[in-house]
Amino acid sequence: VIESLFTPFLFQSTAQAITPILFAALAGVLCGRVGVFNLALEGQMLVGAFAAIVGSYFGHSAFGGVAAAMAATAVFSLILGYGATIFCGDPVVIGIGMNLLASGLTAYLVRVVFGVSDRVSSDLG
Amino acid sequence: MSPFSSTPKLGGDRLRIPPVALAIGFAALAGAALILVSGHNPLSAYAEIVRGSLSPGALPDTLNWATPLVGMTLAAAIPLRGGMVNLGGDGQLVIGGLIGALAPLFFPGHSAFGAAVGLALAGLGGGLYAALAAWGEVRHGVPMLISSLLLSYPAIGVTSYLARFPLRNVSTGLPQTLMVPPDARLYVLSGALNVGSLLIAAIALAVVFVDRRTSGGYELRQAVRTMFASGAIAGLVGAIIVLGSQFRFIDGALVTPAYTWSGLMAALLVSGEPVGAIVAALFFAALQTGGFAMQRETSVPRVLTLVLQAIVILFLAMRRGLGRRM
Numbered sequence: 413v414i415e416s417l418f419t420p421f422l423f424q425s426t427a428q429a430i431t432p433i434l435f436a437a438l439a440g441v442l443c444g445r446v447g448v449f450n451l452a453l454e455g456q457m458l459v460g461a462f463a464a465i466v467g468s469y470f471g472h473s474a475f476g477g478v479a480a481a482m483a484a485t486a487v488f489s490l491i492l493g494y495g496a497t498i499f500c501g502d503p504v505v506i507g508i509g510m511n512l513l514a515s516g517l518t519a520y521l522v523r524v525v526f527g528v529s530d531r532v533s534s535d536l537g
Numbered sequence: 538m539s540p541f542s543s544t545p546k547l548g549g550d551r552l553r554i555p556p557v558a559l560a561i562g563f564a565a566l567a568g569a570a571l572i573l574v575s576g577h578n579p580l581s582a583y584a585e586i587v588r589g590s591l592s593p594g595a596l597p598d599t600l601n602w603a604t605p606l607v608g609m610t611l612a613a614a615i616p617l618r619g620g621m622v623n624l625g626g627d628g629q630l631v632i633g634g635l636i637g638a639l640a641p642l643f644f645p646g647h648s649a650f651g652a653a654v655g656l657a658l659a660g661l662g663g664g665l666y667a668a669l670a671a672w673g674e675v676r677h678g679v680p681m682l683i684s685s686l687l688l689s690y691p692a693i694g695v696t697s698y699l700a701r702f703p704l705r706n707v708s709t710g711l712p713q714t715l716m717v718p719p720d721a722r723l724y725v726l727s728g729a730l731n732v733g734s735l736l737i738a739a740i741a742l743a744v745v746f747v748d749r750r751t752s753g754g755y756e757l758r759q760a761v762r763t764m765f766a767s768g769a770i771a772g773l774v775g776a777i778i779v780l781g782s783q784f785r786f787i788d789g790a791l792v793t794p795a796y797t798w799s800g801l802m803a804a805l806l807v808s809g810e811p812v813g814a815i816v817a818a819l820f821f822a823a824l825q826t827g828g829f830a831m832q833r834e835t836s837v838p839r840v841l842t843l844v845l846q847a848i849v850i851l852f853l854a855m856r857r858g859l860g861r862r863m
Contacts, residue, residue: 519843
Protein backbone atom coordinates (compact mmCIF):
# COMPACT_ATOMS: atom_id res chain seq x y z
CA VAL A 413 0.00 0.00 0.00
CA ILE A 414 2.81 2.36 0.94
CA GLU A 415 4.62 1.88 -2.39
CA SER A 416 1.48 2.53 -4.36
CA LEU A 417 0.93 5.70 -2.33
CA PHE A 418 4.31 7.28 -2.98
CA THR A 419 4.03 7.79 -6.70
CA PRO A 420 5.08 10.82 -8.71
CA PHE A 421 1.42 11.63 -8.90
CA LEU A 422 1.26 12.09 -5.12
CA PHE A 423 4.05 14.66 -5.17
CA GLN A 424 2.55 16.46 -8.13
CA SER A 425 -0.90 16.70 -6.57
CA THR A 426 0.61 17.71 -3.22
CA ALA A 427 2.44 20.56 -4.91
CA GLN A 428 -0.79 21.52 -6.61
CA ALA A 429 -2.81 21.38 -3.41
CA ILE A 430 -0.24 23.28 -1.37
CA THR A 431 -0.09 26.30 -3.70
CA PRO A 432 -3.27 28.12 -2.63
CA ILE A 433 -2.75 27.25 1.04
CA LEU A 434 0.86 28.36 0.98
CA PHE A 435 0.08 31.67 -0.69
CA ALA A 436 -2.81 32.35 1.68
CA ALA A 437 -0.61 31.49 4.65
CA LEU A 438 2.14 33.79 3.36
CA ALA A 439 -0.37 36.62 2.99
CA GLY A 440 -1.65 36.00 6.51
CA VAL A 441 1.89 35.97 7.94
CA LEU A 442 2.69 39.22 6.15
CA CYS A 443 -0.29 40.92 7.79
CA GLY A 444 0.46 39.27 11.11
CA ARG A 445 3.95 40.81 11.09
CA VAL A 446 2.48 44.31 11.14
CA GLY A 447 -0.12 43.40 13.76
CA VAL A 448 -3.23 43.23 11.59
CA PHE A 449 -5.18 39.98 11.91
CA ASN A 450 -6.23 39.26 8.33
CA LEU A 451 -9.54 37.44 8.38
CA ALA A 452 -10.35 38.72 4.88
CA LEU A 453 -8.05 36.29 3.02
CA GLU A 454 -11.00 34.32 1.73
CA GLY A 455 -12.66 37.42 0.31
CA GLN A 456 -9.37 38.61 -1.17
CA MET A 457 -8.90 35.29 -2.94
CA LEU A 458 -12.45 35.50 -4.24
CA VAL A 459 -11.92 39.00 -5.64
CA GLY A 460 -8.65 37.84 -7.19
CA ALA A 461 -10.33 34.84 -8.80
CA PHE A 462 -13.08 37.01 -10.26
CA ALA A 463 -10.65 39.65 -11.53
CA ALA A 464 -8.53 36.93 -13.09
CA ILE A 465 -11.49 35.75 -15.13
CA VAL A 466 -12.44 39.27 -16.19
CA GLY A 467 -8.82 40.14 -17.03
CA SER A 468 -8.15 37.01 -19.04
CA TYR A 469 -11.50 37.22 -20.84
CA PHE A 470 -11.14 40.82 -21.95
CA GLY A 471 -7.33 40.85 -22.16
CA HIS A 472 -7.25 37.56 -24.11
CA SER A 473 -4.25 36.36 -22.13
CA ALA A 474 -3.49 34.52 -18.93
CA PHE A 475 -1.01 37.22 -18.01
CA GLY A 476 -3.73 39.85 -18.25
CA GLY A 477 -5.77 37.80 -15.84
CA VAL A 478 -2.99 37.54 -13.29
CA ALA A 479 -2.26 41.27 -13.57
CA ALA A 480 -5.94 42.15 -13.16
CA ALA A 481 -6.22 39.82 -10.16
CA MET A 482 -3.23 41.36 -8.41
CA ALA A 483 -4.37 44.92 -9.10
CA ALA A 484 -7.99 44.33 -8.09
CA THR A 485 -7.07 42.49 -4.90
CA ALA A 486 -4.52 45.13 -3.94
CA VAL A 487 -7.20 47.81 -4.26
CA PHE A 488 -9.74 45.66 -2.41
CA SER A 489 -7.24 45.07 0.41
CA LEU A 490 -6.94 48.82 0.97
CA ILE A 491 -10.22 48.49 2.89
CA LEU A 492 -8.43 46.38 5.48
CA GLY A 493 -5.20 48.37 5.25
CA TYR A 494 -6.75 51.77 5.87
CA GLY A 495 -9.69 50.48 7.88
CA ALA A 496 -7.61 48.73 10.50
CA THR A 497 -4.92 51.43 10.84
CA ILE A 498 -6.00 54.97 9.96
CA PHE A 499 -9.71 54.45 10.70
CA CYS A 500 -8.81 52.06 13.56
CA GLY A 501 -11.70 49.70 12.98
CA ASP A 502 -11.63 46.21 14.43
CA PRO A 503 -9.72 43.94 11.98
CA VAL A 504 -12.01 41.00 12.80
CA VAL A 505 -15.17 42.97 11.95
CA ILE A 506 -13.60 44.44 8.83
CA GLY A 507 -12.33 41.04 7.74
CA ILE A 508 -15.71 39.33 8.03
CA GLY A 509 -17.35 42.35 6.38
CA MET A 510 -14.90 42.14 3.49
CA ASN A 511 -15.60 38.43 3.03
CA LEU A 512 -19.29 39.22 2.85
CA LEU A 513 -18.65 42.10 0.45
CA ALA A 514 -16.48 39.92 -1.79
CA SER A 515 -18.99 37.10 -2.01
CA GLY A 516 -21.82 39.54 -2.73
CA LEU A 517 -19.91 41.76 -5.14
CA THR A 518 -18.44 38.94 -7.23
CA ALA A 519 -21.80 37.16 -7.43
CA TYR A 520 -23.42 40.43 -8.50
CA LEU A 521 -20.78 41.38 -11.04
CA VAL A 522 -20.58 37.93 -12.59
CA ARG A 523 -24.24 38.38 -13.53
CA VAL A 524 -23.78 41.94 -14.74
CA VAL A 525 -20.57 41.34 -16.69
CA PHE A 526 -21.26 37.87 -18.08
CA GLY A 527 -25.02 37.69 -17.75
CA VAL A 528 -24.94 34.31 -16.02
CA SER A 529 -25.75 33.09 -12.54
CA ASP A 530 -24.29 30.20 -10.63
CA ARG A 531 -26.31 28.15 -8.22
CA VAL A 532 -24.00 28.70 -5.26
CA SER A 533 -24.11 32.48 -5.43
CA SER A 534 -27.86 32.62 -5.84
CA ASP A 535 -28.18 30.45 -2.73
CA LEU A 536 -26.06 32.82 -0.67
CA GLY A 537 -28.05 34.36 2.13
CA MET B 538 0.92 52.17 14.67
CA SER B 539 0.80 55.10 17.06
CA PRO B 540 -0.59 54.53 20.54
CA PHE B 541 -3.69 56.44 19.51
CA SER B 542 -4.56 54.05 16.74
CA SER B 543 -4.03 50.82 18.67
CA THR B 544 -6.53 48.09 17.92
CA PRO B 545 -9.82 48.88 19.65
CA LYS B 546 -11.08 46.18 21.99
CA LEU B 547 -14.39 44.49 21.45
CA GLY B 548 -16.92 46.01 23.79
CA GLY B 549 -17.37 49.64 24.61
CA ASP B 550 -19.78 52.43 23.95
CA ARG B 551 -23.15 51.76 22.43
CA LEU B 552 -24.02 52.63 18.89
CA ARG B 553 -25.35 56.12 18.30
CA ILE B 554 -28.00 56.85 15.72
CA PRO B 555 -26.19 59.24 13.33
CA PRO B 556 -23.44 56.81 12.27
CA VAL B 557 -26.06 54.15 11.51
CA ALA B 558 -28.01 56.54 9.30
CA LEU B 559 -24.79 57.62 7.62
CA ALA B 560 -23.76 54.03 7.02
CA ILE B 561 -27.12 53.10 5.50
CA GLY B 562 -27.04 56.23 3.34
CA PHE B 563 -23.52 55.46 2.17
CA ALA B 564 -24.45 51.86 1.40
CA ALA B 565 -27.54 53.02 -0.50
CA LEU B 566 -25.42 55.36 -2.64
CA ALA B 567 -22.81 52.70 -3.40
CA GLY B 568 -25.58 50.21 -4.16
CA ALA B 569 -27.28 52.73 -6.46
CA ALA B 570 -24.05 53.05 -8.42
CA LEU B 571 -23.91 49.27 -8.80
CA ILE B 572 -27.53 49.13 -9.95
CA LEU B 573 -26.87 51.88 -12.52
CA VAL B 574 -23.91 49.87 -13.83
CA SER B 575 -26.24 46.95 -14.45
CA GLY B 576 -28.61 49.25 -16.34
CA HIS B 577 -31.57 49.39 -13.94
CA ASN B 578 -33.29 52.13 -11.98
CA PRO B 579 -31.97 52.27 -8.40
CA LEU B 580 -35.09 53.97 -7.02
CA SER B 581 -37.48 51.29 -8.25
CA ALA B 582 -35.10 48.59 -7.01
CA TYR B 583 -35.01 50.13 -3.51
CA ALA B 584 -38.77 50.61 -3.54
CA GLU B 585 -39.12 46.88 -4.22
CA ILE B 586 -36.79 46.04 -1.30
CA VAL B 587 -38.93 48.12 1.07
CA ARG B 588 -42.21 46.81 -0.31
CA GLY B 589 -40.98 43.24 -0.41
CA SER B 590 -39.94 43.26 3.22
CA LEU B 591 -42.22 45.63 5.14
CA SER B 592 -45.59 45.54 3.38
CA PRO B 593 -48.28 43.65 5.37
CA GLY B 594 -48.17 40.72 2.99
CA ALA B 595 -44.40 40.37 3.18
CA LEU B 596 -43.95 40.94 6.89
CA PRO B 597 -44.44 37.27 7.90
CA ASP B 598 -41.74 36.27 5.41
CA THR B 599 -39.39 38.86 6.86
CA LEU B 600 -40.05 37.63 10.39
CA ASN B 601 -39.59 34.02 9.29
CA TRP B 602 -36.27 34.93 7.71
CA ALA B 603 -35.36 36.90 10.83
CA THR B 604 -35.96 33.94 13.15
CA PRO B 605 -32.71 32.05 12.51
CA LEU B 606 -30.83 35.30 12.03
CA VAL B 607 -31.90 36.73 15.39
CA GLY B 608 -31.15 33.36 16.99
CA MET B 609 -27.63 33.21 15.60
CA THR B 610 -27.13 36.87 16.52
CA LEU B 611 -27.97 36.06 20.14
CA ALA B 612 -25.66 33.04 20.01
CA ALA B 613 -22.88 35.36 18.88
CA ALA B 614 -23.78 38.22 21.22
CA ILE B 615 -23.76 36.29 24.51
CA PRO B 616 -20.05 35.34 24.42
CA LEU B 617 -19.11 38.80 23.08
CA ARG B 618 -20.53 40.29 26.28
CA GLY B 619 -18.02 38.22 28.21
CA GLY B 620 -15.12 39.09 25.91
CA MET B 621 -15.23 35.78 24.03
CA VAL B 622 -15.99 35.00 20.39
CA ASN B 623 -17.94 31.97 19.28
CA LEU B 624 -16.93 31.34 15.68
CA GLY B 625 -18.34 27.79 15.75
CA GLY B 626 -21.98 28.64 15.16
CA ASP B 627 -22.13 26.54 12.00
CA GLY B 628 -21.08 23.39 13.83
CA GLN B 629 -23.58 23.91 16.66
CA LEU B 630 -26.26 24.72 14.08
CA VAL B 631 -25.86 21.46 12.15
CA ILE B 632 -25.67 19.37 15.34
CA GLY B 633 -28.95 20.91 16.51
CA GLY B 634 -30.48 20.47 13.07
CA LEU B 635 -29.59 16.80 12.82
CA ILE B 636 -30.82 16.04 16.35
CA GLY B 637 -34.03 17.94 15.60
CA ALA B 638 -34.58 15.91 12.44
CA LEU B 639 -33.91 12.55 14.10
CA ALA B 640 -35.65 12.86 17.47
CA PRO B 641 -39.26 12.73 16.12
CA LEU B 642 -38.41 9.57 14.16
CA PHE B 643 -37.72 7.78 17.46
CA PHE B 644 -41.12 8.61 18.90
CA PRO B 645 -43.61 7.42 16.27
CA GLY B 646 -47.15 8.17 17.37
CA HIS B 647 -46.03 10.79 19.89
CA SER B 648 -44.71 13.18 17.31
CA ALA B 649 -45.44 16.44 19.10
CA PHE B 650 -43.60 15.01 22.08
CA GLY B 651 -40.82 13.95 19.72
CA ALA B 652 -40.53 17.51 18.41
CA ALA B 653 -40.27 18.88 21.95
CA VAL B 654 -37.59 16.30 22.80
CA GLY B 655 -35.84 17.20 19.56
CA LEU B 656 -35.75 20.91 20.41
CA ALA B 657 -34.48 20.20 23.94
CA LEU B 658 -31.81 17.73 22.83
CA ALA B 659 -30.74 20.03 19.99
CA GLY B 660 -30.13 22.83 22.49
CA LEU B 661 -28.28 20.43 24.78
CA GLY B 662 -26.16 19.05 21.94
CA GLY B 663 -25.23 22.44 20.52
CA GLY B 664 -24.52 23.75 24.00
CA LEU B 665 -22.26 20.85 24.99
CA TYR B 666 -20.37 21.12 21.71
CA ALA B 667 -19.75 24.84 22.26
CA ALA B 668 -18.80 24.22 25.88
CA LEU B 669 -16.12 21.86 24.62
CA ALA B 670 -14.28 24.83 23.09
CA ALA B 671 -14.55 26.77 26.37
CA TRP B 672 -13.37 23.75 28.36
CA GLY B 673 -10.36 23.48 26.04
CA GLU B 674 -9.44 27.08 26.71
CA VAL B 675 -9.94 27.00 30.48
CA ARG B 676 -8.26 23.64 31.06
CA HIS B 677 -5.71 23.35 28.30
CA GLY B 678 -5.15 26.89 27.06
CA VAL B 679 -6.38 26.28 23.52
CA PRO B 680 -7.53 29.71 22.22
CA MET B 681 -11.31 29.62 21.81
CA LEU B 682 -11.23 31.95 18.79
CA ILE B 683 -9.50 29.14 16.90
CA SER B 684 -10.90 26.02 18.56
CA SER B 685 -14.54 27.07 18.24
CA LEU B 686 -14.05 27.64 14.50
CA LEU B 687 -12.10 24.43 13.98
CA LEU B 688 -14.65 22.37 15.91
CA SER B 689 -17.20 23.43 13.28
CA TYR B 690 -15.55 21.42 10.53
CA PRO B 691 -15.75 17.96 12.13
CA ALA B 692 -19.37 18.65 13.10
CA ILE B 693 -20.26 19.67 9.54
CA GLY B 694 -18.28 16.73 8.15
CA VAL B 695 -19.83 14.10 10.42
CA THR B 696 -23.41 15.34 9.96
CA SER B 697 -22.80 15.52 6.22
CA TYR B 698 -21.56 11.92 6.25
CA LEU B 699 -24.55 10.78 8.31
CA ALA B 700 -27.00 12.53 5.96
CA ARG B 701 -25.26 11.09 2.91
CA PHE B 702 -24.83 7.48 4.02
CA PRO B 703 -26.28 5.82 7.14
CA LEU B 704 -29.28 8.10 7.65
CA ARG B 705 -29.96 8.98 4.05
CA ASN B 706 -33.45 8.79 2.66
CA VAL B 707 -32.66 6.51 -0.28
CA SER B 708 -35.95 7.22 -2.07
CA THR B 709 -34.66 10.66 -3.08
CA GLY B 710 -31.50 11.46 -4.96
CA LEU B 711 -30.43 14.15 -2.52
CA PRO B 712 -28.24 13.90 0.60
CA GLN B 713 -31.05 14.29 3.12
CA THR B 714 -32.65 12.36 5.97
CA LEU B 715 -36.21 11.01 6.21
CA MET B 716 -39.08 13.49 6.39
CA VAL B 717 -40.24 14.55 9.84
CA PRO B 718 -43.86 13.32 10.32
CA PRO B 719 -46.41 16.14 9.76
CA ASP B 720 -47.62 16.21 13.38
CA ALA B 721 -44.05 16.65 14.65
CA ARG B 722 -43.60 19.86 12.69
CA LEU B 723 -43.74 23.18 14.50
CA TYR B 724 -47.23 24.65 14.76
CA VAL B 725 -47.85 27.17 11.96
CA LEU B 726 -49.06 30.59 13.09
CA SER B 727 -49.68 32.33 9.78
CA GLY B 728 -48.18 31.78 6.36
CA ALA B 729 -44.49 31.07 6.76
CA LEU B 730 -44.47 31.91 10.47
CA ASN B 731 -44.39 29.09 13.02
CA VAL B 732 -44.01 28.60 16.77
CA GLY B 733 -40.23 28.66 16.37
CA SER B 734 -40.34 32.42 15.85
CA LEU B 735 -42.13 32.83 19.19
CA LEU B 736 -39.53 30.60 20.83
CA ILE B 737 -36.69 32.76 19.48
CA ALA B 738 -38.55 35.93 20.54
CA ALA B 739 -38.90 34.50 24.07
CA ILE B 740 -35.20 33.63 24.17
CA ALA B 741 -34.35 37.13 22.94
CA LEU B 742 -36.40 38.64 25.77
CA ALA B 743 -34.72 36.30 28.26
CA VAL B 744 -31.25 37.24 27.03
CA VAL B 745 -32.02 40.96 27.27
CA PHE B 746 -33.42 40.45 30.78
CA VAL B 747 -30.47 38.39 32.03
CA ASP B 748 -28.06 40.86 30.46
CA ARG B 749 -29.71 43.91 32.03
CA ARG B 750 -31.33 42.95 35.27
CA THR B 751 -29.57 40.08 36.91
CA SER B 752 -26.16 39.48 38.39
CA GLY B 753 -25.81 36.68 35.84
CA GLY B 754 -25.17 39.45 33.34
CA TYR B 755 -22.02 40.33 35.26
CA GLU B 756 -20.86 36.76 35.57
CA LEU B 757 -20.64 36.14 31.86
CA ARG B 758 -16.92 35.58 32.16
CA GLN B 759 -17.57 32.04 33.29
CA ALA B 760 -16.48 30.72 29.96
CA VAL B 761 -17.95 27.22 29.95
CA ARG B 762 -21.43 28.25 31.03
CA THR B 763 -21.50 31.19 28.62
CA MET B 764 -20.43 29.08 25.69
CA PHE B 765 -23.01 26.46 26.66
CA ALA B 766 -25.76 29.09 26.51
CA SER B 767 -24.46 30.36 23.18
CA GLY B 768 -24.19 26.92 21.64
CA ALA B 769 -27.57 25.89 23.02
CA ILE B 770 -29.24 28.77 21.17
CA ALA B 771 -27.38 27.88 17.98
CA GLY B 772 -28.44 24.24 18.30
CA LEU B 773 -32.02 25.29 18.96
CA VAL B 774 -31.99 27.46 15.84
CA GLY B 775 -30.89 24.44 13.83
CA ALA B 776 -33.76 22.35 15.19
CA ILE B 777 -36.26 25.17 14.60
CA ILE B 778 -35.23 25.48 10.96
CA VAL B 779 -35.46 21.71 10.48
CA LEU B 780 -38.77 21.22 12.33
CA GLY B 781 -40.33 24.46 11.13
CA SER B 782 -39.39 24.95 7.50
CA GLN B 783 -37.26 22.20 5.96
CA PHE B 784 -38.80 19.16 7.73
CA ARG B 785 -35.64 17.10 7.24
CA PHE B 786 -31.92 17.47 7.63
CA ILE B 787 -30.52 18.43 4.22
CA ASP B 788 -26.76 18.40 3.88
CA GLY B 789 -25.49 21.99 3.53
CA ALA B 790 -28.90 23.66 3.86
CA LEU B 791 -28.11 25.10 7.31
CA VAL B 792 -24.62 26.33 6.50
CA THR B 793 -25.09 27.78 3.00
CA PRO B 794 -27.35 30.75 3.92
CA ALA B 795 -24.54 31.99 6.24
CA TYR B 796 -26.87 32.63 9.19
CA THR B 797 -23.88 32.26 11.50
CA TRP B 798 -21.83 34.96 9.82
CA SER B 799 -24.70 37.42 9.34
CA GLY B 800 -25.56 36.91 13.01
CA LEU B 801 -21.97 37.35 14.09
CA MET B 802 -21.78 40.58 12.10
CA ALA B 803 -24.97 41.93 13.66
CA ALA B 804 -23.62 41.11 17.12
CA LEU B 805 -20.12 42.47 16.47
CA LEU B 806 -21.51 45.80 15.21
CA VAL B 807 -22.86 46.62 18.66
CA SER B 808 -20.22 44.62 20.57
CA GLY B 809 -22.79 42.13 21.78
CA GLU B 810 -25.30 44.56 23.28
CA PRO B 811 -28.43 42.38 22.95
CA VAL B 812 -31.08 44.97 22.00
CA GLY B 813 -28.88 46.60 19.38
CA ALA B 814 -27.86 43.21 18.03
CA ILE B 815 -31.49 42.14 17.63
CA VAL B 816 -32.33 45.38 15.82
CA ALA B 817 -29.36 44.88 13.50
CA ALA B 818 -30.43 41.29 12.82
CA LEU B 819 -33.98 42.41 11.99
CA PHE B 820 -32.59 45.04 9.62
CA PHE B 821 -30.45 42.44 7.82
CA ALA B 822 -33.43 40.08 7.62
CA ALA B 823 -35.60 42.81 6.07
CA LEU B 824 -32.85 43.62 3.58
CA GLN B 825 -32.43 40.00 2.55
CA THR B 826 -36.17 39.32 2.28
CA GLY B 827 -36.65 42.51 0.26
CA GLY B 828 -33.90 41.29 -2.03
CA PHE B 829 -36.09 38.43 -3.24
CA ALA B 830 -38.84 40.88 -4.25
CA MET B 831 -36.31 43.15 -5.95
CA GLN B 832 -34.92 40.28 -8.03
CA ARG B 833 -38.44 39.14 -8.94
CA GLU B 834 -39.72 42.57 -9.95
CA THR B 835 -36.72 44.42 -11.39
CA SER B 836 -34.30 41.57 -12.23
CA VAL B 837 -31.53 43.26 -10.26
CA PRO B 838 -29.66 40.28 -8.73
CA ARG B 839 -30.59 39.94 -5.08
CA VAL B 840 -26.98 39.38 -3.99
CA LEU B 841 -26.91 43.18 -4.12
CA THR B 842 -28.43 43.13 -0.64
CA LEU B 843 -25.39 41.19 0.56
CA VAL B 844 -23.21 43.99 -0.80
CA LEU B 845 -25.37 46.64 0.95
CA GLN B 846 -25.13 44.68 4.20
CA ALA B 847 -21.34 44.39 3.90
CA ILE B 848 -20.94 48.12 3.19
CA VAL B 849 -23.04 49.01 6.26
CA ILE B 850 -20.86 46.72 8.36
CA LEU B 851 -17.58 48.04 6.99
CA PHE B 852 -18.67 51.66 7.30
CA LEU B 853 -19.82 51.23 10.88
CA ALA B 854 -16.69 49.31 11.85
CA MET B 855 -14.52 52.19 10.65
CA ARG B 856 -16.81 55.00 11.71
CA ARG B 857 -16.74 53.73 15.28
CA GLY B 858 -12.95 53.69 15.23
CA LEU B 859 -12.82 57.16 13.72
CA GLY B 860 -15.14 58.54 16.36
CA ARG B 861 -13.06 57.03 19.14
CA ARG B 862 -9.83 58.52 17.86
CA MET B 863 -11.09 62.06 17.54
